[in-house]
Each structure stands twice: as structure tokens, then as C-alpha cells.
Amino acid sequence: RLGELAIHPLSLMVVNVAGYIARYDTDVDSLRDGADVADYVAQVLAEAPAGRRPAVHHLAPSQFLAPGFIDAHLHAPQYVFTGTGYDQPLLTWLTTSTFPREAEFSDVAHAREAYSAVVRRTLQSGTTTAVYYGTIHAPANRILVDAVWRHGQRALVGAVSMDRHAPDGYVQPSVAAAVDVTRETLAACAAATRRCSASASETDHVDRVRGCVTPRFAPSCTDALLRALGDLAATGGDSVEAHVTDPATPSSEPRRLPIQTHLAETRDEIAWVASLFPEAQDYTDVYARAGLLGATTILGHGIHLADRELRAIRAAGAHIAHCPASNFALGSGVCDVRRLLRAGVSVALGTDVAGGSSPHVLDAMRNALTASKVCAMLARGPPPSPAAPYAPLTVAEVVYLATRGGARAVGHADDLGYFGPGCRFDALRVDLAVGAFVPAPTTSPPPPAGHAHAFAWVPRFPHDTLRDLFEKWIYLGDDRQIQAVWVQGEQVVPMPAP
Ligand code: GUN
Ligand code: FE
Numbered sequence: 001r002l003g004e005l006a007i008h009p010l011s012l013m014v015v016n017v018a019g020y021i022a023r024y025d026t027d028v029d030s031l032r033d034g035a036d037v038a039d040y041v042a043q044v045l046a047e048a049p050a051g052r053r054p055a056v057h058h059l060a061p062s063q064f065l066a067p068g069f070i071d072a073h074l075h076a077p078q079y080v081f082t083g084t085g086y087d088q089p090l091l092t093w094l095t096t097s098t099f100p101r102e103a104e105f106s107d108v109a110h111a112r113e114a115y116s117a118v119v120r121r122t123l124q125s126g127t128t129t130a131v132y133y134g135t136i137h138a139p140a141n142r143i144l145v146d147a148v149w150r151h152g153q154r155a156l157v158g159a160v161s162m163d164r165h166a167p168d169g170y171v172q173p174s175v176a177a178a179v180d181v182t183r184e185t186l187a188a189c190a191a192a193t194r195r196c197s198a199s200a201s202e203t204d205h206v207d208r209v210r211g212c213v214t215p216r217f218a219p220s221c222t223d224a225l226l227r228a229l230g231d232l233a234a235t236g237g238d239s240v241e242a243h244v245t246d247p248a249t250p251s252s253e254p255r256r257l258p259i260q261t262h263l264a265e266t267r268d269e270i271a272w273v274a275s276l277f278p279e280a281q282d283y284t285d286v287y288a289r290a291g292l293l294g295a296t297t298i299l300g301h302g303i304h305l306a307d308r309e310l311r312a313i314r315a316a317g318a319h320i321a322h323c324p325a326s327n328f329a330l331g332s333g334v335c336d337v338r339r340l341l342r343a344g345v346s347v348a349l350g351t352d353v354a355g356g357s358s359p360h361v362l363d364a365m366r367n368a369l370t371a372s373k374v375c376a377m378l379a380r381g382p383p384p385s386p387a388a389p390y391a392p393l394t395v396a397e398v399v400y401l402a403t404r405g406g407a408r409a410v411g412h413a414d415d416l417g418y419f420g421p422g423c424r425f426d427a428l429r430v431d432l433a434v435g436a437f438v439p440a441p442t443t444s445p446p447p448p449a450g451h452a453h454a455f456a457w458v459p460r461f462p463h464d465t466l467r468d469l470f471e472k473w474i475y476l477g478d479d480r481q482i483q484a485v486w487v488q489g490e491q492v493v494p495m496p497a498p
Contacts, residue, residue: 005396019489062433068128068426069361070406073321073350079118082354103170111140115147128426129154138184152492158214159185186211217262230291265301284309303333310343319409324367326355348409429484
């Protein structure tokens, strides 16, 4: 639950061949002396289907498993220019950095290299699920879909739609042309799904990569394009519906496609939207009127929203992807996540590469904590003013946003982003003994009873609890400690050299 962090030492988990957690026994006290492990394993082996011998992994005392991270908003083509151009505000940055660099993805060789790099980088950083924006180019988007499949990530992939206010070489000439590229990208996901389900009979990878309807943001789209995309999302994309049909859903009832876009990122953008869409009540209403605001919608940023908009987003069951690193880098604003949560809005976390300068969800979490503390300081005002009741986000809450919050946003509220029976095994193995960001292990006296034991990680002060060590990792860790990554039970990190 939001605000609760469950840490289970001495636990035993069984993952089945389809990549689901079949059994999860936590805090098995009798395992403390290790004697029962052999019995437990023998019992699991006895229950395994004939002819199969499950692999058995033991975690070292310095290791733990965590649910994989979900990056609910990033731009795959922008990975190549991450860390540059932040001396500009958003709308200038789009014109000077973003559009010219995204236009380069008409070159499929460049797309191949860049998309393989971003998928590898994010997987190694612990992003088991990524919600990608691609570009306006169908061939490059297909390459992104293939890279995601090949490297084993879970993802939504969106063909960016934009038919105005962009340079000549990087704009779609008509609504029909834009919709076609989205259809082609949806079809690429469907084709990859079919290939996979035909070849990998043992794993449930169907639906691992899904298409996503992606109007860039309101100023880049005519109202006609927004409406066409809203229709496409509602009908499930008719001819390409196959890729979203799960066995439980009769094909006569198309599942609404995922949708993503940007919302209320800067004040300048909001003023521009108001002038472009005078008939709409506000920015959120532009999307609502086009049929783009629903339970499958992920809205990037959502910084400067009126109370009415929060109510509309909540009522629609849409999700906000909070992108704090980007909001700081481009100076877009400080999103008050506590306010969103109090309004009952579902919140996930995004790196917004390249608006954000880091592809690591760990960095997104740290920036979310900082952003929330800024909100708390501003809410309290300068010293003589009385303290306003404002609780900044906690570590437990940002971990929730990066896991379960993201899972809700991608339509996996019940089987992703945490460990429990029936969940998909998307997980990280973290080893706190790895990485020179803390001094080398030293010998220290045994910890008091009930505290962390045998961790070779320094600072390994004897009074560190397991929770202390986990918090230290969230604040100080990086991908070096992420030694293994699984998606749907399949190990995808370490990965072979490219
Ligand atoms: N708004 C429209 N396009 C973009 C983009 O590429 N990045 C960010 N951060 N905001 C946007
Ligand atoms: Fe973005």
C-alpha cells in the first residue's frame, strides 16, 4: 500500500515456467538456521511437473530482490541527447533540441543503434517496464518495438502523432497520415506478439509489448487529429485489435488502447493551449473532449492543474506520470504530488528522458523526494509563519510510485509492481556488496539481535536495520548493485554484449 514498505527477510519464492509467482512465503522464521531450506526445496522439486527440474537460487546475505521499476514516461529517441540543452525552457528546447534530433530517426540505421542502446541502458538500470514515446516514423517505431522484444523488456510503445507547429521535416501532413503511422506501430506490436507466442510456448509473454496512442501534446495536434486518435483508442484499432485481445476478453469487446500525452507542464504551454482551443474549459478538457481521457490514459507531468482538472482526471481514472528530474532540468515547475494523491489521482513516476537527464528510475525517485520537500518548504513559508500541515513524500511512497503506481498506469494494477502469489515476476536482484560508492568492506563486530546481519556493505554500522540499508540504496545506489533483472520470469540482465 502507498506509504508502506514491506521488507521480508528469510523468504522463499517459487516462480513458475510462465513467469508468475506461484508461491511466496515471507518471514519464515524457522529458516533462520538454514536447516529447513533443503526440506522446502525438496518439497518444491517434488511438486514440479515431471521432467522439469526447477533452478534453485539462494540469495547471499548482501542481496535482496525488489520489484522491477516502471518508468511511466520517457522518449526513446531523445536518449541520444540526454544531458544537453537544459539552458532553454520547454517550448524553446522542443524547437532547438528535440524536433531536429527526433527528425534524425528517419534514418533506420540510427534508429537501430539508438533504440538498442536505450532499451539496454534502461533494463540495466532496473526498468523492467518502460512507457516509450517513439517518433513520427513508422519504420523507426517498428525498430523500437523489435528492440524491446529482443532485449526482453515490458513496454508500451507509442508512435508520436503531431500535425502542426513543428518544422517541415518533422510534422505529419494530415490526420490520415498520422493515424496510419499509429496503426502501423500497433501492428508491429501485434506481429511481435504473434511471433513470440508462436515460439515461446512456455512463457506468457503475450501482451509484454503493447502499442500506445500518443498525441505528442495538444499544441502539436489539430483538434481533428486528437479526435481521430480518441476514436482509434476507443475502438481498439479494429484491424490491429488482435494484439490487445486477451483470452478473457471476447473479441466483440475491444479493449481500450493505452493512451499517453503531455499535460500542463509549463505555464507558457497552458496559455498557448488556451489560445488554440478556446472552446475547452481548460487543458485537461481538450483531451476529454477528444475522447482521450480515460482509465488507460497516462498524462506526463501534470504540474499546473486546477482543482477541476484534478477532479476530471480522477473521475476518468487516468494516471499522471510525475517527471520531477525533467521538471527541474527544464525549469517547468514543482509538481505537488501530495496534492494529486489527496485528490485521489493515480500517480506513477517517469524519467522523461531527455527532459530528465537520467535514465534511472532511482534518480526519478530521489528527485521526487526533493520536489516534495520543496513543496513542503514552500507550503510552510518563511520562518515566522505557522507550519502548514504538509507531509512531504516518504521513501516508501516514492518506491510505491516507481512500482505499483506505474503498474496501475500500465493496466497491471493487480499483478505487477510487487511480490505476491499470482504476480508477474518482474524483479531485480540487488547486491549491496557491489560498487565502490561506499568504502570497501571492513570487519566490524556482529550486530545486535534483530538488526542487519552479515552485510558486507559499508557503511555497515551494526545498528543499521534492513530498512536502513534499503533506504541507503534508494538514496545512494546505482545500476552497479543491480546484478540481475527478470521480466516475466525470464532473466534479461546480465545481457550478452551487443
Ligand atoms: N511536451 C511536448 N513534447 C515534449 C517532450 O518531448 N518532452 C517534454 N518534456 N515535454 C513535451
Ligand atoms: Fe515527455
